[in-house]
Amino acid sequence: MSTDEFQQMWRAYDVKLEKSLRLNLRLFQEMQTQKARSALRTLTASRVIGIIIGTIYVVLLVFVFWYVRTQPLMAVSFGVFIICSVIAIGMYIRELGVIRTISYGDNIVDTQQKLAGIQSSIIRTLRICWVQLPFWSTFFVSNELLRKGGREFLAVEIPIVLFMTIAAVILYRNITVENLHTKKWITWWIRGTGIRSVTRAMEFMREIEEFKKED
Amino acid sequence: MNPTDQHAAFLQLIQDNKGILFKISHSYCHDRNDREDLMQEMVYQLWKSGQRFDTHRKFSTWMYRIALNVAISFYRRQRRSGLKISFGGDLHLMEWEDRTEGDGEMEEKIELLQQFINQLGELDKALMILYLEEKSYREIADVLGITETNVATKLSRIKGRLKQQFMQ
Numbered sequence: 001m002s003t004d005e006f007q008q009m010w011r012a013y014d015v016k017l018e019k020s021l022r023l024n025l026r027l028f029q030e031m032q033t034q035k036a037r038s039a040l041r042t043l044t045a046s047r048v049i050g051i052i053i054g055t056i057y058v059v060l061l062v063f064v065f066w067y068v069r070t071q072p073l074m075a076v077s078f079g080v081f082i083i084c085s086v087i088a089i090g091m092y093i094r095e096l097g098v099i100r101t102i103s104y105g106d107n108i109v110d111t112q113q114k115l116a117g118i119q120s121s122i123i124r125t126l127r128i129c130w131v132q133l134p135f136w137s138t139f140f141v142s143n144e145l146l147r148k149g150g151r152e153f154l155a156v157e158i159p160i161v162l163f164m165t166i167a168a169v170i171l172y173r174n175i176t177v178e179n180l181h182t183k184k185w186i187t188w189w190i191r192g193t194g195i196r197s198v199t200r201a202m203e204f205m206r207e208i209e210e211f212k213k214e215d
Numbered sequence: 216m217n218p219t220d221q222h223a224a225f226l227q228l229i230q231d232n233k234g235i236l237f238k239i240s241h242s243y244c245h246d247r248n249d250r251e252d253l254m255q256e257m258v259y260q261l262w263k264s265g266q267r268f269d270t271h272r273k274f275s276t277w278m279y280r281i282a283l284n285v286a287i288s289f290y291r292r293q294r295r296s297g298l299k300i301s302f303g304g305d306l307h308l309m310e311w312e313d314r315t316e317g318d319g320e321m322e323e324k325i326e327l328l329q330q331f332i333n334q335l336g337e338l339d340k341a342l343m344i345l346y347l348e349e350k351s352y353r354e355i356a357d358v359l360g361i362t363e364t365n366v367a368t369k370l371s372r373i374k375g376r377l378k379q380q381f382m383q
Contacts (some may be wrong), residue, residue, distance in 0.1 A: 006328060006377065010347040013325045017234040021275045024308055027225045028258065042236075104284040105264050105277055106358030108341055111284045204291065204337075214365045 041189075044099050047092045054089040057084060074207055077139035082134050088125050095121055114207050119201035123175060130175070133168035137161050225265055228274070229258055235348065236282055237309065242332045242340050243286040253289050254308050257282045279350075279358050283341045290337055322379075331380050339373060346370055 061082045068074040095118055102114045137160045146151065179186050218340055229236070240253040308347070326328045332343055338359070345355045352370075359366070 006374075007349055009321065009324050009328050012321050013238065013328075016325075017237055019239055021233055021309060023230055023233045023236075023254075023258075025229060025258075025306055028226065028262070055328070068319065103264070104260050104281040104288075105268070106284075107280060107358060108283055108287065108338065109360035111280075112287055112338075113289060132367055163279045200291065209337065211369075212361055214362060214368065 011192060040099060040102060043115075047096050047099070050092045051089055051096075053090065054085055058085045058089070061085065068142075071142045073138045073141040077135040077141075080135045081132055081139070084128050088128050091121070091125055091128070104108065109208055109212060113205065116201040116208065117203045119203060120198050122198055123202070127172055130168045130171040133171070134161055134165040137164050225262060230260065232275075232278060235279070239282050239286050239344060241329060242344060243290045243337075246334065249289075251308055253286060256289055257285045258308070260285045273354075276354055277357055279345060279348075283344070283358070287337045287341065327381065328377075333375055335373070339369065342366065343373055344368055346374075 060079055063076040065075060065082060068078060098114060099118060102111060104111060104117075110160060137157070141157065149157075175186055223343045229349050236254060237250075240250040240257070245276070246251050261278065261281055263275075268277055330338055337345060340361060342355065345358055352366045355366045356363045356371075
């Protein structure tokens with residue numbers, strides 16, 4: 001069977017559709033007036049909500065930072081929380097900018113790559129969260145606690161801080177979009193957290209890269 | 216052109232190209248309700264994007280890009296949380312008027328061809344549909360965003376598999 005015959009079949013299909021299919025476009029008016037949610041609007045809404053909640057969170061952190069500014073460990077911890085949150089908000093704002101450039105009228109590869117990139121971007125935001133990990137074990141350590149706790153307190157606190165720091169470094173360096181397919185424990189972890197849509201988006205990005213390659 | 220004429224012209228363009236919209240929705244959705252959803256979404260996105268259509272560009276290329284991008288995005292979404300609008304009663308965007316039987320053998324071959332297309336990945340599906348629509352390699356490359364050489368190589372591989380399937 002020659003490939004021309006496939007095109008002939010497709011033309012025959014077209015003739016059949018031309019005769020028998022009708023689009024009831026009187027319904028189009030109703031489609032326009034009803035509120036329509038699209039994938040792009042959902043992506044935009046989630047980023048806007050993230051920015052609003054993030055901004056409120058940063059304002060609260062700044063208040064707390066000001067209150068604990070004379071306590072070095074607490075001030076540094078809250079300082080790191082503020083910086084990381086501001087970076088995360090900045091990433092969301094940048095993503096909003098990218099979403100605005102997405103147009104279904106652009107070529108398939110570029111559009112789908114941008115969409116999948118946005119959907120998998122939560123991994124990049126999570127990396128910023130890992131940086132904060134060690135400071136979750138120090139944000140409550142006041143001067144008074146250090147003084148009263150003494151060596152016993154330090155004997156417990158220092159190993160915890162060390163453990164959190166090592167965990168943060170491992171997570172920050174390894175949980176990346178690129179490592180999804182090379183490190184099984186990352187795939188297992190991501191699936192375990194239920195972020196399946198992120199996994200699918202990252203797999204699709206890999207498919208797009210393969211599709212773009214010339215064999 | 217005043218808005219009413221624009222609206223009428225747009226609806227006529229959609230009606231004239233309903234076949235390609237249906238074939239795309241059939242290739243990306245197995246379920247009849249999903250096909251209706253996808254058709255609604257393609258028509259809506261074509262309307263929304265119509266304001267930004269550059270009249271110096273070819274309409275069909277632009278239409279294929281939008282329809283295929285919408286179809287791929289729709290196919291990849293797990294929850295059909297998008298555009299599904301129920302019109303009440305038994306009203307549907309797609310209606311079939313003439314259900315008389317055609318050439319049985321041809322219908323079987325078309326069904327087999329459609330089954331083959333349904334098995335392809337999202338991007339290969341788009342490539343195959345554009346080829347069957349008799350678009351040039353240049354146009355296919357333009358719609359997909361890959362090189363013409365890449366189009367030729369991938370098509371050659373897909374056509375080989377298709378011939379094997381028909382020979383079985």
